[in-house]
Amino acid sequence: MSTSAPATDAQLERWQRFRAGRNEALAAEHGWLTLTSFQWLESEPSAVELVPGLWSTDGTTATLTAGATDGLTLVETGEPVDGTISATLQDEESLMWVQYGGSDGTQVVVELAMRADKYAIRTRDDSSPVLTEFDGVPTYEFDPAWVLEGRFEAYPEPVDVPIATANPLVDGVHRSVGEIVFRVPGVPHEVRLHAEAEKLGALNVTFHDETNGNTTDDWRKVVVPRPRPDGSVVLDFNRAINYPSAFTPYGTCPMPVKGNSIDVFVEAGEKLP
Numbered sequence: 001m002s003t004s005a006p007a008t009d010a011q012l013e014r015w016q017r018f019r020a021g022r023n024e025a026l027a028a029e030h031g032w033l034t035l036t037s038f039q040w041l042e043s044e045p046s047a048v049e050l051v052p053g054l055w056s057t058d059g060t061t062a063t064l065t066a067g068a069t070d071g072l073t074l075v076e077t078g079e080p081v082d083g084t085i086s087a088t089l090q091d092e093e094s095l096m097w098v099q100y101g102g103s104d105g106t107q108v109v110v111e112l113a114m115r116a117d118k119y120a121i122r123t124r125d126d127s128s129p130v131l132t133e134f135d136g137v138p139t140y141e142f143d144p145a146w147v148l149e150g151r152f153e154a155y156p157e158p159v160d161v162p163i164a165t166a167n168p169l170v171d172g173v174h175r176s177v178g179e180i181v182f183r184v185p186g187v188p189h190e191v192r193l194h195a196e197a198e199k200l201g202a203l204n205v206t207f208h209d210e211t212n213g214n215t216t217d218d219w220r221k222v223v224v225p226r227p228r229p230d231g232s233v234v235l236d237f238n239r240a241i242n243y244p245s246a247f248t249p250y251g252t253c254p255m256p257v258k259g260n261s262i263d264v265f266v267e268a269g270e271k272l273p
Helices: 009-026
Strands: 034-041 054-057 062-066 083-087 094-100 108-116 116-126 147-164 171-182 191-198 203-209 221-222 234-236
Touching: 034 108, 054 116, 147 191, 171 203, 171 234
Parallel strands: none
Antiparallel strands: 034 116, 054 062, 062 083, 094 108, 108 116, 147 171, 147 234, 171 191, 191 203, 203 221
């Protein structure tokens, strides 16, 4: 889309710093690149794939029974699991619960999660090739034409909008705090996108565009810094990033609100991994 002046050295440096931090965060131990399974728990104590012990839930509490020889320890304390332990979560909560494997017994962390009011576990294995072979997310070149001015129109109260997620069995909710309104060259009308609140007054925008499923994942997100006092905002689509579900089939990441689409090719930000 480049129609503006070339990027300044300061812009490029800030963007390169952002990219370096992003790749480093993705490559964290037991991070999103280490997911190797997502499994719902049954009501009867049952074996699961990849993890020792017998796992179950009564709908309210998750329970694990294992012996000392299974080699499971609690992530928080390092204590061996020898007998039956249980944990209780609220919907959308997660707990890095137990670990096992590798030379120090911490290669794989088992995350207990509650999604769609049901208990599941996810394994996070630091030997996953998705992590060990990771050398950064491919991106478009920085393009200053994709740094756009807009305005934030806050709702009087947040509105909960039902959405789908990357897992067809898990429904989600998008807590819209307002809409970001802006113009994109090549689009005859103003674009309006629902936004969620982020930390420190920033806004998170999850969106579709015409590159999806071609050069980019099926949807992406961009964090917009806190609006100025007059409501104006800067959307830098060079900082559009993938959700974890772009890297792993085991994510339950939120899809955009219906209509959160930009009807052009947003050739900026992260590409398909």
